[in-house]
Amino acid sequence: MSTATVTVPPVALHRLRDETLDLENPAAYNLYLSAGPAGLRLGVADVRRNKFVALDEYAAPEADISLAAQLHALGAEQHDLLRLAGWNRVRLAVQNRAFTLLPAPLFRAGDEAAYLRLHHALNPQQETVHSYTHPGLDITSLFAADARLSAWFERQYPTGRLVHQSSALLQGITHQSEQGTARRIYLSIGHQEVTIVALRGKQPEFLNIFPFSTPEDLIYYTILVMQELQLNPDQDLVMVWGDLMHDSELFTILRKYIRNLRFGNRPFDLGYSYRLNDLFEYRYFELYALHLCE
The missing domain is CATH 3.30.420.260 (Protein of unknown function DUF3822, C-terminal domain)
Structure with a gap:
């Protein structure tokens, strides 16, 4: 985790919890995170009930702060959701413009950086490259992520999966269409x-x-x-x-x-706690749609 100093604490815009959420049993839930320049969002879905039971949103504490520093400012080691291990599944959506899409049959593992350099000036010292193949669409997404964010995520959730926010959006839209x-x-x-x-x-x-x-x-x-x-x-x-x-x-x-x-509406075929009823249905679509990303 970056040791960047942040003088302003993150602003909690929403911190919603269903009474059924049992953090003593994280294996019964999926954890979803969305990280972008404006801040961080977290969602928890009950696996058995296929239902979102928690949603947090935090505004970035300072302008132009890195995603890794945002997590540091949030106090990831103490946050009731982020500090837990043993989730059934973890997905993190990265929000940036450093991505491209490729027909899946043309994708060759190991060539991710070469593909991405055609669309993005990659900085190997500060960025890592990742891929995600969309189930059922025959499309592979290639994208860059902040190296410090990637390192934190891999340490915290060794079996977790990084995806690009556009992939969550695309999965959600094709599910709705x-x-x-x-x-x-x-x-x-x-x-x-x-x-x-x-x-x-x-x-x-x-x-x-x-x-x-x-x-x-x-x-x-x-x-x-x-x-x-x-x-x-x-x-x-x-x-x-x-x-x-x-x-x-x-x-x-x-x-x-x-x-x-x-x-638009929230992704179909999923349940949502009544705690989320006060949120507009057209918001947080990509966070919810991470539930559709394998």
Whole structure:
């Protein structure tokens, strides 16, 4: 773990626990973590009941702080969830733009860094490279992660699995999508970035992450992708998840230019504690969707 000094403690935005959560028996649960520039999110799912029974969210204590330092500031060794070993399964989703997708038949183990260098200036001293092959999609994701974060995760959870946040999103969307030939656009809005996915039925056709600093940037990239795919903002459905409110400038500008705009739901076929009822269903989608990542 990095020994970076953080002067401001993390801000707990949510710390929700179902009364049935039994931390004396972690083997009965899966632990899911999502780490990005805006902060950390943790979820716990009851394996037998296929149900989320805990959710924590922490805002980054300082600007431009590394993910490893965020965990250090949170006090991972003392946190009631992070300090535990013996979970049934652990998944950590890394949020960054250092990733690419490859048809699974073309992927060769050992060549991850070579593939990724075509899209990202890899720094071997500060980053490690990982891969994740999507079950049922014939797609392999290649991505970089902070080396200190990777080292902490491997020490803490030797059998855990790192995935890219876009992989959790893609698994969740394909799980939700319907069979057929209709093409749809899906947006996941995070901290100053939007992930845009296009599916035809359940077949991915496009996935990329775009940075934005203004609402105008957001609608520019959304309309650009729709035009490239010959979709009509006045007719075709756009589904939205992520960190925005109904009265936010981001939602206002999306609604202004896209007629058929809808908020997405939580992943289907999973249960959710009543403790999560006060959270908007279109938020934390990628965290929940880690339950669908093998």
